[in-house]
Amino acid sequence: MFMNSNLFEPGKSKSERTFVQSAVKQNIRFDGRKSNEFRDVKLTFGADWGTVALSMGDTKVLAQVSCDIGTPSSARGNEGTLHLNVDIKGVAFLDEVQATHDQRQLTLNSLLERTFRSSRCLDLESLCIATEQHVWCVRVDINVLNHDGNLYDASTIAALAALMHFRRPDVSFIEDEIRTYSERERELMPLLFLHYPVSVTYCVYKSSTQPLVDPTLLEENAADSIIVLSFNSYQELCTLNAGGTAPTNVRTIMQCAHGAARRSKALVQFIRKALELDAERREQPMQVFGLMDLLNETAPKLSFKYLMEEEAEVDHTPDRARVIEQKSDVEPMQLEEPVPQAQMQTPKKILAETTEDDIAWLPQEQPVDEATPTAAKPGKAKPNRAKNKGGKKQQSQTTKKQNDSDSEEEVTQIL
Amino acid sequence: MSKKAATNAAKDKLREMQCKFNPLSRSDGSVMYSQGATVVIAAVLGPIEVKTQNLSIEGSYLECNYRPKAGLPQVKERIREAAIRDVLELALLSEAYPRSKMSLQVQELEDRGSTDACALNSACLALLIGGLPLKYSFAAVHCIINEQGEFVLDPELNETLRQQASFTFAFDSVDGNLLLVQTKGAFKIAQFNDIECICRAASAQIFDFYRSNLAKYHGRSAENDSSSTDLPMET
Amino acid sequence: MSANTSIVMPGERVTSVEDVAKGKRIILGPGLRRVDDKVVASKAGPLRHKEPNTFWVDSYQRRYVPARGDLIIGIVKARAGDMYRVDIGSADTASISYLAFEAATKKNRPDLNPGDLLYARVLNANADIEPELVCVNSNGKHGKLGVLQDGFFFKCSLNLGRLLLRDSCPALAAIKDELPYEIAVGVNGRIWVKAHSTRETVGLANAIMTLEHAGYAEIDKICGNLGSVLQA
Numbered sequence: 001m002f003m004n005s006n007l008f009e010p011g012k013s014k015s016e017r018t019f020v021q022s023a024v025k026q027n028i029r030f031d032g033r034k035s036n037e038f039r040d041v042k043l044t045f046g047a048d049w050g051t052v053a054l055s056m057g058d059t060k061v062l063a064q065v066s067c068d069i070g071t072p073s074s075a076r077g078n079e080g081t082l083h084l085n086v087d088i089k090g091v092a093f094l095d096e097v098q099a100t101h102d103q104r105q106l107t108l109n110s111l112l113e114r115t116f117r118s119s120r121c122l123d124l125e126s127l128c129i130a131t132e133q134h135v136w137c138v139r140v141d142i143n144v145l146n147h148d149g150n151l152y153d154a155s156t157i158a159a160l161a162a163l164m165h166f167r168r169p170d171v172s173f174i175e176d177e178i179r180t181y182s183e184r185e186r187e188l189m190p191l192l193f194l195h196y197p198v199s200v201t202y203c204v205y206k207s208s209t210q211p212l213v214d215p216t217l218l219e220e221n222a223a224d225s226i227i228v229l230s231f232n233s234y235q236e237l238c239t240l241n242a243g244g245t246a247p248t249n250v251r252t253i254m255q256c257a258h259g260a261a262r263r264s265k266a267l268v269q270f271i272r273k274a275l276e277l278d279a280e281r282r283e284q285p286m287q288v289f290g291l292m293d294l295l296n297e298t299a300p301k302l303s304f305k306y307l308m309e310e311e312a313e314v315d316h317t318p319d320r321a322r323v324i325e326q327k328s329d330v331e332p333m334q335l336e337e338p339v340p341q342a343q344m345q346t347p348k349k350i351l352a353e354t355t356e357d358d359i360a361w362l363p364q365e366q367p368v369d370e371a372t373p374t375a376a377k378p379g380k381a382k383p384n385r386a387k388n389k390g391g392k393k394q395q396s397q398t399t400k401k402q403n404d405s406d407s408e409e410e411v412t413q414i415l
Numbered sequence: 416m417s418k419k420a421a422t423n424a425a426k427d428k429l430r431e432m433q434c435k436f437n438p439l440s441r442s443d444g445s446v447m448y449s450q451g452a453t454v455v456i457a458a459v460l461g462p463i464e465v466k467t468q469n470l471s472i473e474g475s476y477l478e479c480n481y482r483p484k485a486g487l488p489q490v491k492e493r494i495r496e497a498a499i500r501d502v503l504e505l506a507l508l509s510e511a512y513p514r515s516k517m518s519l520q521v522q523e524l525e526d527r528g529s530t531d532a533c534a535l536n537s538a539c540l541a542l543l544i545g546g547l548p549l550k551y552s553f554a555a556v557h558c559i560i561n562e563q564g565e566f567v568l569d570p571e572l573n574e575t576l577r578q579q580a581s582f583t584f585a586f587d588s589v590d591g592n593l594l595l596v597q598t599k600g601a602f603k604i605a606q607f608n609d610i611e612c613i614c615r616a617a618s619a620q621i622f623d624f625y626r627s628n629l630a631k632y633h634g635r636s637a638e639n640d641s642s643s644t645d646l647p648m649e650t
Numbered sequence: 651m652s653a654n655t656s657i658v659m660p661g662e663r664v665t666s667v668e669d670v671a672k673g674k675r676i677i678l679g680p681g682l683r684r685v686d687d688k689v690v691a692s693k694a695g696p697l698r699h700k701e702p703n704t705f706w707v708d709s710y711q712r713r714y715v716p717a718r719g720d721l722i723i724g725i726v727k728a729r730a731g732d733m734y735r736v737d738i739g740s741a742d743t744a745s746i747s748y749l750a751f752e753a754a755t756k757k758n759r760p761d762l763n764p765g766d767l768l769y770a771r772v773l774n775a776n777a778d779i780e781p782e783l784v785c786v787n788s789n790g791k792h793g794k795l796g797v798l799q800d801g802f803f804f805k806c807s808l809n810l811g812r813l814l815l816r817d818s819c820p821a822l823a824a825i826k827d828e829l830p831y832e833i834a835v836g837v838n839g840r841i842w843v844k845a846h847s848t849r850e851t852v853g854l855a856n857a858i859m860t861l862e863h864a865g866y867a868e869i870d871k872i873c874g875n876l877g878s879v880l881q882a
């Protein structure tokens with residue numbers, strides 16, 4: 001039997017592929033976006049804590065966070081657990097073709113695991129109730145509703161927003177007895193974060209040096225390789241996932257990394273703003289509407305373009321100086337962020353390069369970027385993050401680059 | 416106090432229904448359906464290719480899945496799936512497409528009471544919009560007897576916490592026959608009959624809702640289109 | 651009967667058709683079926699009528715069900731013996747014989763590879779067997795059928811495909827005034843377009859896709875605007 005996909009997947013025919021390649025070459029995208037332009041992100045919070053529906057163009061994702069009390073693993077007895085689960089089988093009908101889509105689910109799951117779990121973005125120790133006996137087990141369920149490309153970003157943003165939205169009940173552990181307080185007795189507690197990671201996806205084509213950000217399904221299916229970078233709001237790299245067949249040079253990857261770092265920061269800010277607005281709405285005495293808002297045309301849409309209007313404008317101006325201005329504006333807004341020396345360095349370096357054009361400053365910029373975590377290490381007393389940053393992740397990043405770079409010279413330059 | 420009065424008044428009424436057709440671009444037919452604060456999405460594919468082990472030359476194979484928003488499907492969801500499948504098997508004109516499969520997926524978005532009925536109603540709308548051949552359409556209504564012994568039609572989640580008995584009925588649109596009866600709890604047969612009458616009356620309202628919304632979708636008005644023409648068209 | 655607001659629902663008896671059937675033979679199209687001596691709808695949508703005696707129910711169905719004589723666009727999936735497997739968006743993959751091309755012989759086989767687009771006609775369609783395609787007409791000539799080279803290809807609703815194929819459809823004529831292009835419309839809801847430059851093709855594809863969301867009434871209005879869209 002020839003298993004028919006039954007679902008039309010754009011980008012599977014030869015003419016589509018060649019056409020996308022030639023369109024990319026001429027810097028044309030089907031929806032009229034520029035190569036570095038994102039689709040609008042819309043969030044809708046549910047009536048329950050930790051429910052988020054996200055839409056990015058036609059890509060739609062539902063994330064739900066739940067928690068219950070369980071036993072910790074023997075290795076880490078004083079930490080709660082975080083479990084991530086992606087489901088693409090439901091209304092998205094992505095399981096019709098067995099082999100490739102299972103692959104899709106696996107990649108997506110592993111990306112989320114690395115972005116949220118391996119980067120230790122949650123303060124798991126705060127989820128401990130009694131060491132080696134009882135801990136909170138947090139579970140994130142991501143249900144893909146519709147796939148129109150870039151499930152990676154959609155799921156990481158939805159998962160982060162859901163985690164940030166989630167509230168767990170307070171508990172006390174007295175004389176071997178757990179007491180869970182209802183919402184009336186004690187206020188629910190938000191989860192504690194160490195940092196806020198989100199991913200940004202780029203598609204690389206053999207015909208063009210310019211990668212496309214936030215690909216649609218057509219662009220994704222026709223792409224030669226896909227690069228997914230997760231950055232947190234401190235502009236530190238959490239995950240790098242590169243694969244495919246297009247030879248990618250270091251410059252391209254660094255260019256992606258810069259764009260991604262800036263984007264991630266804006267996204268986290270956007271989620272914060274959306275959460276604030278949601279909290280305001282919840283305080284109003286009338287009933288909470290929840291996901292009914294999806295049906296309601298007049299309901300306020302928490303959209304990226306709308307909430308981040310000013311930022312977006314600044315972001316798109318080629319004028320570097322203004323970007324820096326904006327950056328320093330934004331810094332105090334970040335929650336209790338100790339401004340590390342590295343952060344100070346970054347704008348300064350950019351300032352120095354202001355006169356040069358985009359491409360010229362990129363490779364030189366890159367040592368600074370590499371230095372960020374190392375410089376931050378002694379400065380900040382956050383062993384978790386520093387350990388993670390300085391350790392395996394960075395190594396894998398460099399090796400990846402080594403593999404992907406096509407000239408020896410450039411490699412030595414980094415090392 | 417006014418809120419309480421409002422809920423009292425609504426005991427014999429269905430909550431407000433809303434729906435949106437084809438919110439999902441991939442499936443053959445999809446609908447986002449809400450009844451009160453309960454929101455579900457249903458999507459159908461069909462007729463599509465069937466696995467050899469499910470192949471039937473008499474009619475199409477029907478696949479139903481219900482997905483909760485948190486956690487993996489458990490026994491509760493399986494029961495719900497089975498109920499949906501039973502009704503669908505009665506309503507679908509499966510001999511029209513032999514050697515094929517019809518697939519229905521229901522995704523829960525917000526569970527605020529009468530989810531069984533919502534899932535069934537959304538399934539019916541999805542089949543209608545997906546153009547699958549049906550013998551008749553169907554509507555499901557949920558009703559409970561609360562601790563005061565009152566009947567509450569289409570209850571909110573908080574009203575169901577202390578219920579004596581709950582009922583879910585599904586009716587067909589042609590003869591008004593019962594397609595599904597689900598009961599839980601203790602009740603008298605007279606109460607059962609009363610509630611069946613109430614639910615039957617309410618199902619007429621749901622059929623009207625189907626008809627008016629589908630008619631609206633087929634003769635889409637100008638205001639609807641003005642929004643869709645705003646699609647990015649610049650090249 | 652074809653008013654936009656009045657629709658039939660599955661299971662409903664359609665007496666207006668029965669009345670006509672008393673006088674003459676009638677053809678029941680999709681969405682209508684005969685039960686004993688009654689005519690009953692099986693789909694929801696407005697009832698349509700074409701002179702002299704054809705009735706059907708209109709619906710925004712997206713799944714293609716093959717019918718003999720339909721022109722469709724398929725994607726070649728695989729070779730299988732002396733056949734190609736072609737995905738046409740229906741429940742079964744269709745097959746097309748090596749010999750169903752112009753001037754093809756046992757020795758001179760057409761060179762098709764997986765991923766190629768094929769504009770073909772449905773030769774055989776039945777619920778119980780898999781559909782069969784041909785790329786030649788009864789004279790053995792390929793006509794407009796065959797492999798579609800270059801260009802761009804996208805999916806739309808079945809409705810839009812049929813709409814574009816109507817003689818009276820103003821959309822294609824309106825676009826014609828703006829730029830030269832080639833188009834192949836498959837009634838399985840797939841459209842292939844090609845214009846001189848990539849930019850023009852993208853504009854063309856987007857212009858056609860905007861028609862998707864329009865009701866019948868708005869098509870004229872949108873077609874008027876197509877020109878300005880394509881200028882961009």
